[in-house]
Amino acid sequence: MVEVIPTGTTVKLARSMSKLEKGFKTGIFGGSAIPVKAKVLGELVQVGRVVRQVMPCLGTDGELVATDAADVNLGDQVVVQAASARQKGKQTNRRAVGTEVARIAKLDLGDGALVLDAIESRAKVTRLKSGKLKRSASAKVGAITAGGGDAQSLEELDGLEIPGLLKIETGLRKKIKDGIRMIGLRITLLDGTGAVIDLATSKMTIADR
Structure with missing residues (x-):
């Protein structure tokens, strides 16, 4: 375990897991929902007690699976506030969805x-x-305020820079093998x-079995 002092992050190294599954009907599920993740010093790391929910290969049998985490402070x-992840996957002999x-309930910058x-x-x-694949992804923000009260739109937020502090990109959508990924912010x-x-960050894939 490595602690990055400037940002208060913790890096966990050398983790592995394996599991065998059976019962696939239409496809092999993959994907994840990660409310917060960070790249520090060139490595992708998990920050604090942030949720990382991974989709089982067989899906969730149509059940909604929810995971929640406490607040996360990245160097003040x-x-x-209130990070959470939700996932649902079901497959039949005709289709897999x-x-x-x-x-994230609330984000305070600067x-x-x-x-x-x-x-x-x-x-x-x-x-x-038949093997046909359909993909869709979206991102949204409920409310945006700057400097204590000035309203902002999501379009105005994209590319916004606070000198010496941070810059922002929104709605980063990417088509990936067998699926799609969306980074909200x-x-x-x-x-x-x-x-x-x-x-x-939401990522979903369904590979042909």
Whole structure:
């Protein structure tokens, strides 16, 4: 375990896991919902007690699986409140459908310089028995305020930079093999640490069995 003092992050190294599954009908599920993750010193790390929910290979048998985490403080510059992840996956002999959702109740940047409520990303994939794949992903923010009260739109937020503090990118959608990924909000810290923080990341894949 390595602690990065400037950002208060902890890096866990050398973790592995394996598992055998059977019972696939239409596809093999994959994906995850991660409310907060950060890249520090060139490595992708988990920050604090942040949720990382991974989709089982067989899905969840149609059940909604939820995981929640406590608040996360990234060096007093970025404060995340009530991070959560939701996932659901089901397959029949005709189709497989999977959804991943990552949410953050509130994000405070620069001690109130910019406050965002209800950040969410969603990724959904459907694979038909014929092999056809359908992908969709979305990102949204419920409310955005700057400097204690000035309203902002999601479009205005994209590309926003607070000199010496951070810059922001929104709605980073990427088509990946057998699925799709959506990053709701990306923050790059400009304080010299080189940290990149991704908020509300949802990824969903369904491979042909």
